[in-house]
Amino acid sequence: SQKIEQNSEALNIQEGKTATLTCNYTNYSPAYLQWYRQDPGRGPVFLLLIRENEKEKRKERLKVTFDTTLKQSLFHITASQPADSATYLCALGGMDSNYQLIWGAGTKLIIKP
Amino acid sequence: EPEVTQTPSHQVTQMGQEVILRCVPISNHLYFYWYRQILGQKVEFLVSFYNNEISEKSEIFDDQFSVERPDGSNFTLKIRSTKLEDSAMYFCASRLQQLGNQPQHFGDGTRLSIL
Numbered sequence: 001s002q003k004i005e006q007n008s009e010a011l012n013i014q015e016g017k018t019a020t021l022t023c024n025y026t027n028y029s030p031a032y033l034q035w036y037r038q039d040p041g042r043g044p045v046f047l048l049l050i051r052e053n054e055k056e057k058r059k060e061r062l063k064v065t066f067d068t069t070l071k072q073s074l075f076h077i078t079a080s081q082p083a084d085s086a087t088y089l090c091a092l093g094g095m096d097s098n099y100q101l102i103w104g105a106g107t108k109l110i111i112k113p
Numbered sequence: 114e115p116e117v118t119q120t121p122s123h124q125v126t127q128m129g130q131e132v133i134l135r136c137v138p139i140s141n142h143l144y145f146y147w148y149r150q151i152l153g154q155k156v157e158f159l160v161s162f163y164n165n166e167i168s169e170k171s172e173i174f175d176d177q178f179s180v181e182r183p184d185g186s187n188f189t190l191k192i193r194s195t196k197l198e199d200s201a202m203y204f205c206a207s208r209l210q211q212l213g214n215q216p217q218h219f220g221d222g223t224r225l226s227i228l
Contacts, residue, residue, distance in 0.1 A: 034216060043117075043204045043219030044156065089156065100169050101217065105155035 002028045002097065004104040006090060012110045013080050021075040021107045023090035028102065031094035033066055033073050038087045038106065048075075052094075080111045115139040119205050119220035126195055127228055134190045134223045136205030145188045146206040146217060147180065149173065156204070162188065192225075200227045 005024045013019040023033070032051045036044035050057045050066045050073065057064045063076040077084050087108045091101040118137045126132045138145050147159040160170040162180055179191045188207075192199055202224050206217040 041221070041224075043206070043221050044217075045219070046216035049216060098169060100158060100161060103156045103158070 002026070002092075002102050004028075004090065004092060004102060006088075006104040007107040008105070010108040010110055012112060015080060015082060015111055015113050017080055019077040019080045019084065019109055019111070021088050021090075021109065023073040023075065023104055025071050025092055025102075028071075028092055028096050029068075029094060030092035030096070031099075032092075033064075034091045034093070034101065035062075035064060035073075035075050036089040036091065038089055044089055047088075077109075082111045082113050085109055085111045115218075117205055117207055117218050117220035119203075119223050121223060122221070123224045123226070125226045125228065128197055129194050132192050132195055132225065134192075134203050134205075134225070136188045136190075136220055137186055138188055138205065138207030139209075139218055140186070142207035142209050142218070144168075144208040144210070145180075145182070146208070147190045148204040148206065148219075149201045150204065150222075151201045159190070159203075195225075195227045197227050200225055 003026045034049045035047045037047055038044045048057055048059055048064045050064045061078045065074045087106040089106040090104045093099050093101050120135045145162040149157045149159055158171050160174045160180055161168045177193045181189050202222040204219050204222045206219045208217045209215045
């Protein structure tokens with residue numbers, strides 16, 4: 001069955017450093033991958049999307065890479081700030097799931113001042 | 114910016130009672146979703162809805178669950194006879210298109226507590 005793995009442990013990063021979150025998947029060939037941010041008690045908020053034929057996507061301090069050979073996406077936040085502290089979710093979509101998003105469990109990111 | 118709104122924000126219900134969770138999706142969106150998130154766990158897909166019918170549903174979405182779009186604006190999730198294990202955050206989402214690269218837009222959820 002399709003499986004998505006994200007860093008299960010919380011990630012603690014010093015303010016100003018780059019935070020890197022990992023999303024690995026198996027038994028799936030996604031057409032695209034999306035990253036969302038979720039704050040406690042709130043719904044997920046869309047951040048970035050990357051297609052299967054794209055290697056990298058950037059938006060302000062965010063960068064996403066997508067390696068379909070490794071079956072992995074990396075999500076980077078440069079110059080991290082305490083306000084970046086949240087849970088980050090990756091979600092895959094494609095024909096394999098009839099374009100329903102398959103969600104990872106999320107990684108909790110804590111940026112320390 | 115248009116938002117998905119959900120009501121109530123918190124619902125407390127006795128086990129065995131029926132509960133209806135309400136959502137107002139973004140007005141020009143065509144695809145609607147319900148998700149569940151048990152405290153500390155991953156977001157779980159329940160059901161998707163398009164053109165006034167269910168297009169996909171998960172194993173969680175059994176006969177106790179139903180969805181409806183009664184008036185062209187509201188999108189509801191009904192649980193007929195609630196169980197303790199139904200306690201969770203329920204998120205509604207909407208999307209302009211299913212294919213392609215459109216993101217899903219989420220509401221802030223209803224926290225359902227079954228006593």
